[in-house]
Amino acid sequence: MSTLKSMYSTILGDHFPMEMTISFDGQSLVYRKKTWKIPQGDGSVDERGVRYGENPDQEAALYELVNGNLVLGDCAFIEPGNGLVSAITVEDMLQVGKHPGKINLTDIDNGLNILKYLMDRPAAVILKHNNPCGAAYGETLAHAFDRANRCDRIAAFGGAVVMSRACDKDTAELLAANYLEVVCAPDFEAGTLDILQKSKNLRIIKIAAIDRLAEFEKFRFVDFKSLIDGGIIVQQSAVNSIRTPADLKPAVAAWQGREYRCDRQPTEREIDDMLFGWAVEHGVTSNSVLYVKDGCTVGIGTGEQDRVGVAEIAVHKAYIKYADILCFDTYGIPYADLDLAVSRGKRDQTEKEAIDIQVRRDKGGIPGSVMISDAFFPFRDGADVGIRQGVSAILQAGGSMRDFETIEACNEAEPQVAMMFTGQRSFKH
Structure with a gap:
């Protein structure tokens, strides 16, 4: 075990070349490996690339696109000079903390992938293992981070935070009260580093180009999926085409000569949450279902094989996280600590029962939320999960042969849903 522990603190090194060229029938993209000359405690300077890959025994390298323009069909792919994560310099690492590894970098990248659709307001995304565990708009950046953190304090532990605005002192104080691996923002205001750098292992990264992140909505990149036999699947990166209320489509279906139409139209607030939730959905591993309310995630279900199962998991997670935040607000400790203390006879059982009763009464904060599904519901049972919990609206791709059943479920609900x-699915694997 001690050997494994030491692996996590070791920079593995790699044997990947400094330059890599990928050719597409006469068109070439040129990539340069990213290394950083990082000062050491003894005064020396060590030049290294990525710490290691997904695991400490996997060599890894980060490459930045530095040359080449690729056009395939009617798709012109992103050009050099638009670096974000791949362009991070030593100067951008305001505190190196632990040397960055592959997961740190991909967490930041997926945070940017979500934030590029949320740049109109202060927003924060907290990620863990390349999935968001909390995402929120806020009146201020501090408000946005606090809301995102309260979505799931448990998963946020050791997470990466990516923000749409320069970090200010109020936000820095909230960040410093949590154990985090990475904090990333377009800038850090005077005095914020003094607060954040109290955590010596925290990676503090400035990416100034976040200020123009909305431009990346229109960029496509080549997405490589490597296979076990050494083969590669190449695809265009996904684009979110649901950006305004006008992009949403009415829930209408035909079955056996009859037209089915959803009776109730969404409110302005529900439409806002549909657009927000669909933006967050683009960064969530499929199959997924989200519950969002007032520009904030309530429950996030990720990576399941069946849609009704992931809808139930998102409910389960919402209940657990709601219990935890209620307990923390009431007693100043996590729910798990309260449960343990009760089981050991160190706290009164009624304290836990009070939390449990409120969670059940409030249904984990789900009532009034919008249910987001990254693809159609093949049966109404998935939508029924959210309806039983009190969702007020649903956004889904549509296109199932049984859409009429899901429309009936919404019309039969009391109150109606x-x-x-969207006419577009949002799979991510």
């Missing part, structure tokens, strides 16, 4: 289609 609004539903819209």
